[in-house]
Amino acid sequence: MNPERMASLVARWVRFYTRDLPAPIAERRIDEIDADLHDHIAHDRAAGTSERRIALAVASRMVRGLAADAAWHRRQPKAAARRPLHRSAVRVAVGVAVVLAIPLVGMLLSDGVAWSVADFVAAGVLLATIGVVLELVVRKAGNLLLALVVGGLGVTAAVLGELDDAPGLVLLGLLLIVSACALGVRTARRA
Numbered sequence: 001m002n003p004e005r006m007a008s009l010v011a012r013w014v015r016f017y018t019r020d021l022p023a024p025i026a027e028r029r030i031d032e033i034d035a036d037l038h039d040h041i042a043h044d045r046a047a048g049t050s051e052r053r054i055a056l057a058v059a060s061r062m063v064r065g066l067a068a069d070a071a072w073h074r075r076q077p078k079a080a081a082r083r084p085l086h087r088s089a090v091r092v093a094v095g096v097a098v099v100l101a102i103p104l105v106g107m108l109l110s111d112g113v114a115w116s117v118a119d120f121v122a123a124g125v126l127l128a129t130i131g132v133v134l135e136l137v138v139r140k141a142g143n144l145l146l147a148l149v150v151g152g153l154g155v156t157a158a159v160l161g162e163l164d165d166a167p168g169l170v171l172l173g174l175l176l177i178v179s180a181c182a183l184g185v186r187t188a189r190r191a
Contacts, residue, residue, distance in 0.1 A: 001055040003044075003055045004041075006058040006062075011037075014029060014030050014033045014069075015030060021076050022077065025076055040054075095131050096124055100120060100124055103123075
């Protein structure tokens with residue numbers, strides 16, 4: 001067992017868990033761990049420690065540090081460039097289309113559902129707005145302002161649902177209010 005080979009294994013691990021971070025942060029962490037390993041090996045060699053014992057010490061440090069590495073990784077900002085905006089737009093559009101397909105199918109199968117073009121447009125705008133806000137919340141999890149926006153949209157949907165006697169809109173509003181509360185709690189826990 002060779003200390004340099006073990007250090008190379010540690011370096012691969014560091015490159016793996018920093019792969020989704022912005023380049024400057026990842027490179028700084030990689031350099032920091034490489035320098036620490038170099039110093040560790042040089043110090044133990046100067047003290048007359050056997051190669052095998054040095055390699056085992058490096059492996060032991062790596063295993064004991066896995067939880068600390070994961071905790072460090074969670075505290076780092078993620079690279080926004082890795083999550084293309086068009087994917088978010090597609091997710092929102094598909095979600096809106098799926099939800100709007102429900103009343104459309106209801107209109108085709110029953111006379112009890114009667115939506116106008118204006119109803120579809122209004123619901124589409126509301127759903128798209130909600131989808132965009134939720135995508136922003138996912139990207140910037142823990143932002144209290146976004147939680148308040150989601151809650152405000154929920155209250156608006158519930159009030160409009162009560163005015164038009166639309167139980168589905170009231171339910172959507174209530175779900176958004178609960179989501180906003182959950183985001184607010186998550187934000188409070190992070191602070």
